Amino acid sequence: MDRFPLKNTNPPLVWILLVNWNGRNNTLAGLASLRKISYQPRHILVIDNASTDGSVEAIRQQFPEVEALVNPRNERFARANNQGMQMALQAGAELVLLLNNDTEVASDFLDHLVQALYSRDDVGMVAPKIYYHHDPNLIWFAGGKVNLWTGHVWHRGLRQIDSPEKFTQIETVDYLTGCAILANRACIEKIGMLDESYFMYAEDADWSWRARLAGFVCLYQPAAKVWHKVGASAGGAFKIYHKVRGNFLFFKRYAKWYHWPTIMLSILIGALVEIIRQFWQNPSQALRTAGALLCGFRDVLLRRKIVT
Numbered sequence: 001m002d003r004f005p006l007k008n009t010n011p012p013l014v015w016i017l018l019v020n021w022n023g024r025n026n027t028l029a030g031l032a033s034l035r036k037i038s039y040q041p042r043h044i045l046v047i048d049n050a051s052t053d054g055s056v057e058a059i060r061q062q063f064p065e066v067e068a069l070v071n072p073r074n075e076r077f078a079r080a081n082n083q084g085m086q087m088a089l090q091a092g093a094e095l096v097l098l099l100n101n102d103t104e105v106a107s108d109f110l111d112h113l114v115q116a117l118y119s120r121d122d123v124g125m126v127a128p129k130i131y132y133h134h135d136p137n138l139i140w141f142a143g144g145k146v147n148l149w150t151g152h153v154w155h156r157g158l159r160q161i162d163s164p165e166k167f168t169q170i171e172t173v174d175y176l177t178g179c180a181i182l183a184n185r186a187c188i189e190k191i192g193m194l195d196e197s198y199f200m201y202a203e204d205a206d207w208s209w210r211a212r213l214a215g216f217v218c219l220y221q222p223a224a225k226v227w228h229k230v231g232a233s234a235g236g237a238f239k240i241y242h243k244v245r246g247n248f249l250f251f252k253r254y255a256k257w258y259h260w261p262t263i264m265l266s267i268l269i270g271a272l273v274e275i276i277r278q279f280w281q282n283p284s285q286a287l288r289t290a291g292a293l294l295c296g297f298r299d300v301l302l303r304r305k306i307v308t
Contacts, residue, residue: 012094014042017084018101021049021074024058026102026229031063039110047084049074078194078203085193089185100179102229112224113182116170124187124216127176128224137162140228143173143220148255151263153205153247173220178204180226187216202246209254
């Protein structure tokens with residue numbers, strides 16, 4: 001395999017950004033994985049959001065080649081990544097990779113992502129095929145889909161066992177997950193960085209959608225493989241609450257007035273089905289889910305701001 005697709009050209013500098021918040025063990029494992037990748041030139045930056053678990057000290061001791069930006073408070077996903085992107089662009093990076101700290105990667109994954117990004121002139125972003133870390137052949141992400149009529153944002157291939165017939169083609173998709181997304185400088189400079197008003201969730205869908213509206217293609221590259229420790233950072237009612245808020249903000253921005261009757265009906269039916277399903281398995285969990293959904297919808301309707 002050619003290391004870089006363009007003839008008579010040096011490979012572009014890639015900055016790899018990992019946001020860490022009290023994820024010491026996951027981050028160290030992710031950095032150990034990145035140490036084995038074949039692509040050069042690369043620069044790894046960890047943006048630490050005021051961790052108290054010794055993350056920064058351990059990173060500096062075990063990975064002296066990795067740069068660390070230490071924030072005095074938790075700046076969350078979007079703001080921390082934006083800090084990293086600003087540093088990367090100022091340092092001359094042509095490509096920037098957002099990568100969750102709770103991931104491990106194939107040694108050639110970045111080679112494949114860079115090749116895909118340069119496979120056509122209109123590609124602005126590219127993402128890999130992502131698997132569950134606990135079940136390395138179980139798909140978590142094979143490209144993202146958005147339905148403006150139902151208000152749904154979802155992963156293709158979610159919880160499907162991988163096979164030679166499943167999601168094996170490079171193709172354009174609606175959105176890419178912020179778990180692992182490579183963007184080029186031209187795209188970032190034209191559309192801007194992540195929207196920090198999302199707080200948590202849907203900022204990646206928003207970023208991808210803005211790229212598409214600006215004429216860029218979001219590409220899925222199945223040859224690049226990543227394994228994600230899903231749920232290591234957040235889960236349960238907390239996750240449900242913030243997904244409700246994030247998704248509502250996304251569709252408020254991009255859905256038309258005529259989408260909203262079916263969006264509201266679809267969300268209501270989907271929420272009821274999920275609560276009933278959980279109730280038969282775990283009533284207490286179903287109650288927590290219902291509470292998180294109601295709080296999310298309440299705060300959206302009342303336009304309550306999240307205090308950080």
